[in-house]
Amino acid sequence: MAVAMQVESNQSSSDTYVEFSSNATTINSAVIQSRIRQSVSLQQQDAEMDAEDSQPVFPKLSAAQAAGNKIEYRRVRCPNHRYTPLREHWEQILTPLVEYLKLQVRFNTKTRSVEMKTSHHTADVGALQKGADFVSAFMMGFEVQDAVALLRMDDLYVESFQVTDVKMLKGDHLSRAVGRIAGQDGKTRFAIENATRTRIVIADQRVHMLGSYANLRVARNAICDLVLGAPPGKVYNNMRNVAKRMNERY
Numbered sequence: 001m002a003v004a005m006q007v008e009s010n011q012s013s014s015d016t017y018v019e020f021s022s023n024a025t026t027i028n029s030a031v032i033q034s035r036i037r038q039s040v041s042l043q044q045q046d047a048e049m050d051a052e053d054s055q056p057v058f059p060k061l062s063a064a065q066a067a068g069n070k071i072e073y074r075r076v077r078c079p080n081h082r083y084t085p086l087r088e089h090w091e092q093i094l095t096p097l098v099e100y101l102k103l104q105v106r107f108n109t110k111t112r113s114v115e116m117k118t119s120h121h122t123a124d125v126g127a128l129q130k131g132a133d134f135v136s137a138f139m140m141g142f143e144v145q146d147a148v149a150l151l152r153m154d155d156l157y158v159e160s161f162q163v164t165d166v167k168m169l170k171g172d173h174l175s176r177a178v179g180r181i182a183g184q185d186g187k188t189r190f191a192i193e194n195a196t197r198t199r200i201v202i203a204d205q206r207v208h209m210l211g212s213y214a215n216l217r218v219a220r221n222a223i224c225d226l227v228l229g230a231p232p233g234k235v236y237n238n239m240r241n242v243a244k245r246m247n248e249r250y
Contacts, residue, residue, distance in 0.1 A: 074128050076135040077113045085138075086114075092144045093135065096151055101127040133158065140208045141201035149210075159216050160208045166227040178202065180226040188232050192222050195239035197246070218242055 078086055086093070090107070093114075097105045102121040107114055114135050118128055130151050137147035137158055150156050163169065169177055182189050182202055189200050196219040198211030207223060209216050222235055 071117055071119070072128050073115065073117045074132045075108075075111075075113045075115050076132055076139060077111070078107075078139060082139050082141070083112065089138075089144050093138060096134070096148055097131050100151060101131050103127060103131050105131075137210060141203055142199055142208070142210055146199045146210060155212050156210065157213060157216060158208065158210050159220070160206060161220075163205050163207065163227055166224050169227075174205065177227045178205070180232060181207065181223055183232060188226070188235065191236060191239050192219050195243040195246075196222070 086107075094105055097103050097116065102119065102123060103116050104119055105114065105116050116128060116131050116135070122128075124130070133150050134147050137150055138144060140158070140160070150158075163174060163177055163181075167177070180188065183191070189202065192198070193200055196211065196215045198209055198215050198219045200210075200219065200223075201208040209219055211219065222239060225238075226232070226235055
């Protein structure tokens with residue numbers, strides 16, 4: 001009797017296991033369709049939320065629109081000693097200003113200055129300032145190829161200072177300080193330029209430098225050391241070490 005009850009119980013447990021497994025493996029199409037519709041609705045809700053959270057996109061303003069549809073002017077005076085180089089390199093100066101910056105440029109012979117203004121073709125907001133910096137760099141004595149770098153790169157600056165700002169010198173002492181900066185046949189100036197990747201112009205008592213901020217600082221320190229009386233040989237060694245570190249960095 002006990003054996004029969006155990007057999008019946010075993011049969012009933014096996015039947016229930018079969019029924020459970022069959023119910024678990026059964027695929028209901030209605031449930032799948034409802035889940036697909038639910039996932040599609042969730043995707044639509046996510047897309048709507050992303051669209052609401054995204055920032056609005058506004059069209060880029062031109063230079064004239066940014067200035068309130070007003071024409072902006074800029075004038076750069078030409079020194080007497082740069083009048084002849086300006087006349088010789090006028091085509092090279094005019095090409096990037098007109099074709100690249102879309103500015104209107106002319107040379108006023110009465111005031112001896114280069115005049116620039118924006119137009120409805122000018123797209124860049126800072127085109128007028130870039131053009132003024134480019135012309136000003138040429139008026140300081142830089143070559144056109146070096147001054148054009150101001151239009152192509154944003155991290156270049158022009159720095160100017162007088163020799164007397166470093167140390168009050170007069171007469172022959174001032175002349176010797178300027179001579180130490182330039183060196184024999186310009187060797188010292190070229191060494192500083194090559195080591196610091198800058199461009200230096202020595203105009204009487206003024207020194208103009210063109211380059212990045214970090215390079216200008218190194219070149220300025222070297223020039224100040226020469227003005228204060230440091231021997232050129234010591235400056236050469238420092239510039240050689242600086243050039244080696246810069247080559248390792250880049």
